[in-house]
Amino acid sequence: MTAQPTADPALDRSARTAPLLAVRDLTVTFGRGRREFRAVDGVSFDVAPGQTVGLVGESGCGKSVTSLAIMGLLPARGNTIGGSATFAGEELLTMSGNELRDRRGRDLAMIFQDPLSSLNPVVPLGTQVAEVIERHKRVSRGEAREQARAMLDKVGIPDPTRRLKEYPHQLSGGMRQRALIAMALACEPRLLIADEPTTALDVTIQAQILALLKELVQDSETALVMITHDLGVVAGLCDEVNVLYAGRIVERAGRHDLFARPRHxxxxxxxxxxxxxHEERGRxxxxxxxxxxxxxxxxxxxxxxxxxxxxxxxxxxxxxxxxxxxxxxxxxxRCHNPLPAPPTAAGSGQPAEEETP
Amino acid sequence: MTSLTKPGDRKKARIDSLAEAGALSDEEGVSLWRSAWHRLRRDPVFLIGAVIIAAFVILAVIAPWIAPHDPAARLLIDQRTTQNPVPGPQPGFPLGADDAGRDMLSRLMVGARQTLIVGVLATLGGFAGGMVLGTIAGGIGGWADTIVMRIVDVMLSIPSLLMAFSLAAMFARPSQWTVILAIAIIQIPIFARLLRGSMMAQRHSDHVLAARALGVRPAPIVFRHMLPNSVGPVIVQGTLVLAVAIIDAAALSFLGLGNPDDTQPEWGQMLGRSQQYFNTHPEVAVYPAVCIIVVALGFTLMGESLREALDPKSRR
Amino acid sequence: MSSPTQDPQQVPSPDVTEDPTGGRTPGASDDILLEVRGLKVHFPIKKGVFIDRTVGHVYAVDGIDLQIRRGETYGLVGESGCGKSTFGRAILQLETTTDGEVLFNGTDLASLGGEALRTQRRHMQMVFQDPLGSLDPRQTVEQLLLEGMRAHGLVMGGGARERLIELLRAVGLPRTALSKYPHEFSGGQRQRVGIARALSVNPQLIVADEPVSALDVSVQAQVINLLADLQEELGLTYLLIAHDLAVVRHISDRVGVMYLGALVEEAEADDLYAQPLHPYTRALMSAVPVPDPVVEDSREQILLAGDLPSPANPPSGCRFHTRCPWRQETRCDTERPELRVVQIDGVPPSQRVACHWAEQIASGELQPHEVAVTLTDPTATESDHDEGLFGPASVIEAR
Incomplete structure (x- = not known):
């Protein structure tokens, strides 16, 4: 019933570089039998190096579960994962725990909404960042520490030498999120998944973090998957936007297209x-x-x-x-009766019923 | 009657917003207690615990009528010798007899009654005392909280069994009531502290703040909002403490501070009498011990599943 | 007490509705419902094992003056930690005020206590951020709605049920909701229940603390519209506290911007968004992501350096000077600016700003410059700058 067209149109983009991450028909089901709940239902998308892809939707649309499934971070029991997610040609969903752990941090990294609970509260920050570097880059402790310092500096944490010795609770929310980004980027991952990275932060801090992410993607050709409920964040950051509803993608478009001519x-x-x-008040x-x-x-x-x-x-x-x-x-x-599209350069909008071209 | 909206000129927007809020089923609401009970009924852990406890309660009620012998009659006293102080199993006496020649099986069956009475009454006493102290501390707060909690701290600083021993020893003639009272008193601080803690958490919750903002008087805030939302963990603790109470009662009896009237058998007391034969006839100790463990297990299973059912986080 | 003394049953809605002007006219300065003068709320930071010792204070609200007119919506914006929620609660006397007056209909609430304060509560209600947490999970909607009416003697006899259904209809819920418990509703429906509860006692003022921020985007608009409709029908006065500038702009007549316990700017909503004067207001408005790629690509952002300083150890002088791109060598770090009317073309006298250099910044005479980031330690207090692992928990709790 969720039969994806075999030739996914997203694959035909010859102009673009081969996708780094290719997700095909990803399905995540929690529970069994009568209490079965399908959180993600046949989601497919590609992310190319240097590209930012947004997954947008409200709570319960499956956007976070999608990212956790790709990263292999869903609890081992109580769920069934179907479909495929390949990273540079390698299947991630069937990878062993050890292999995946090795991948995470080196090739794939993730930042979460709540920076405080993602950091170990009783280990100094510097040690946490250095551990990641030490483990994945196989460098000496001193060298890892030096790189950690440089990384904190890069993400805009002032006085990094002093911050290395501090504990997460001594940092403000924005600084913690920066530290988390530093940890995620420590080993120069090729793919970064950001799950609501600014939701817990204030707008002025959010602006700082978004500017930082944008800069990182541009400078290092990192592929970024941005998961958010905030259409404002998407508008400024994402090249391509997937709108999720109840576990399925309902619309995909480039950001300019999506905001100018929403169809779903x-x-x-x-x-x-x-x-x-910037608008006057009204209903x-x-x-x-x-x-x-x-x-x-x-x-x-x-x-x-x-x-x-x-x-x-x-x-x-x-x-x-x-x-x-x-x-x-x-x-x-994904719609039987889409919104009328205003006339565009690409062609005039079609009237309703057009589910099969 | 007070009118919020003038019936005639309600705007179309208002009518739209009726549907805008989304659908709501027509069924009657389901309270948290009911939904917890609904889940409990399907929880195998709870069912096992409940079956165990139900079996022992039924046994306790009907034991005098179904017991094969009079538990106080020294029927096998003649078989008792210096070499073999405890008559073994024989026809009509499947578990043998105790050192006074009384039928072991009958004593175990009838003993269920005393044991459960002691455990339940002691726990209820502790629960009641704890509720009063915890409500005073958590409901009034301030100086009342400080005084009550210091008393509770002092009580908690004395090892509970030691306290029970001293309390039981204070009475000139130990009886089952001294055991109940002693165990109830040592349980009071446990309940009081728990209730006070969860009342304190409620005190700072938004819904209590909302009630204050609404102008609700202090007493209804405590009894209608804070208390009902705080008793869940205390009730769970009650079922767990019941198991401990039975074991404590056994310990008191074992040390001779229980009911001295051994015509009314009780498991702890039976365990206590068996101590001199541990080396030669361990089975005399094993029978009541197993009963105590199984009943305690039953209450623990019920308590654990109740805890899970009442936890709002585990609700779908 | 200047509130209506008639039988509350006979009052169709707060006395404002009878006002033919509708109360919505800005500038009707003689019709002030709420006046706050020099309000301060300081939370002591306690330490010590046996005897609590006050080691400092969190200056959550530190000297706020404002007036709210009948029938208007006053929007209070600011980031977390600026003290806006504490301010809202302090107005309703749900926090102990350290200093200052809260005049509601001319009565100083801060001087009231016990029963006198309790009866006043009927006239001012609160809508909370967390719709689930603010509804008692063990009470049905019927019990929740009746409680306030009972506490103020507003229900007698058989009329209660009609009144309940009326309330539910006003917030767009069916009557079947009465027998239901809070966990059986969706987020938006719960917030409607919370609003119905606030309305149950016929209040004049509603303090709404982040009423939509816990809701899904698609549902937020429902609640925003509902609040606007209810205001129109019942002549309510709102104090809307929110971090989302777009939401505040959308429903407020006047807006106050708060930073570290004090107002930095206050103006009619349209004026403020047309020409923000305070550097912090400018930065705040430029930081809001706009759901329009064309705007996003072209606009200029004022990125603020660093974080909000700890309210337990606020900077001297202008509290914003540590992060201000227009900071000057003189006055900013020594002299605390007051809200004042400025002489700038196109800026009405209703727009007031607490900045020494507002005129020069508006004219372009002063240009923004780089700001060195100052470290802010969320656990630092004024007397103790190097807390160990066990910092005082109360600093974090006092938002």
């Missing part, structure tokens, strides 16, 4: 519901209901009960993720 009613609804700083247009109103994907479109453009077919047939005609191969859409 959920994306459109999200954009219409956020108050803008917002909320998305009605909440995720608890969803219907299962097997019965139709999960978003249909909340959707203002829902038509009969939406609760009868599951929409597939297909290229959006007239918008090039990079734009995918």
């Amino acid at each position: 009613p959920y994306t459109g609804g999200l954009l219409a519901s956020i108050p803008r700083l 917002l247009t909320p998305v009605p209901g909440s995720v608890s109103d969803n219907i299962p994907w097997e019965q139709g479109c999960a978003f249909a009960p909340r959707c203002s453009s829902a038509i009969d077919v939406c609760v009868q047939q599951t929409p597939e993720l297909v290229p959006d005609p007239g918008h090039g191969p990079d734009r995918l859409l």
